Amino acid sequence: MVGWYTNVIRSLGHHRWFATVGRAAVPIDRWLQRKTGGRVTILGRSALPTLLLTTRGRKSGLHRTVPLIYAPDGDGFVVTASNWGQETHPAWSGNLLASADATVSLSGGREIPVRATLAEGPERDRVWPLVTRVWPAYDTYVVRSGREIRVFVLTPR
Template identity: 55%
Template sequence: MDLTPTVRRLGRTRWFARLGRACAGVDRRLHKATRGRWSVLGPVTLPQLVLTTTGRRSGEPREAVLLYAADGDGWVLIGSNWGQEHHPAWSGNLLADPRATVTIGDLTRPVVASLADADECQRLLPALLAVWPGYADYAARAGRELRVFRLAPA
């Protein structure tokens, strides 16, 4: 049974965003243990990757499981942070050091991130919204411009 349409609809609500934040650590461990095949919601049906950045303060590797949209040979991410007022830590890490790695299933690749300008955001946003329509609601709740990054293979 594919829950994707239901999850996409529920993903627009505040309570789902709170639940998503609360389950993030468990989801990251489950995603890693199953090589991207399972999340807390069951079998993974949405495009997910593990982004490993370098912590801008600690210098330590930091992992985040994120939804993505494909863009040519690269990937696109949006720093929605579930609609919170502050940007997610991984986006600040990419601004400080754009070198990172992306893991999708068993494949891990080095990437270089670039923050999308306004024109590129307009081009990339429809693909992100097709993956997760809730991003529009998150942007309205956050009261800030959501950072959009394009990750290119290094």
Template identity: 45%
Template sequence: MQKVSATRAFAKVAPHVVPVMDSAVHRLTGGRFLVSASLLPGVVLTATGARSGLPRRTPLACMPEDGGTLVLVGSNFGRPGHPAWSANLLAHPDAVISGRGRDLQVTANLLTGDDRAAAWKALVAFWPPYAVYASRVTREIRVFRLAPRE
């Protein structure tokens, strides 16, 4: 599946199919299941829209870390622009993630410098297609760490 997900055809089709499918299944199962989570761990991120101020729900792959944090990658399947959800987190870092039937309030932190470099190395080891996505774009792919809010 990693080879397929690294293709340009997948990058063209997946952004239109995977989130719709994940959102529907997530709703139908009461937040307990995401189809894409059979490949990678995933959550549904609910963040406040940067411009609209409205809640925006986005199913996303994530990389769990020790200590209960998660890392999100704004790869946008190797497409040129940053994904909208990443702009939402920059404007409003407090968000909610839903997975396995539970909601968790989190705060997102955009990683930079050495923190981003270390996370990126771990991300590429975790899911090698991220390196292919990065090779297709001139922008720096945004990487966020989500930590539970007290």
């Protein structure tokens, strides 16, 4: 059951100012999730399902970690490259297109090696409602960004 706090956060997600604040808070959220083993995020304890996704930089070769909201999909995870509704795709999504192997860190610090697949066509149609159920603002981000937001299915390897 979704609580009032989650409903408030989901409602705020549609506002441009919230996306601006959210983008600025990503480094803090990444640090907080790492320090607490994913048990606490900047939005609170369990307002939304979040994970830390670590990819290999396609240019630098360095590991890059970003906190993301996800939707469960069987044993896997669905994440969106919304970039808070900006016109450009986030760097991590380009990293996944260059190298599909990544790592997901969940609450409690559990790490899962995953393989990413860009959801297209019928698969995208199937998983889009999963992510918008978790974060309805993704529909707003599509309109704001003027682009098709990349959606990835992360399957444990």
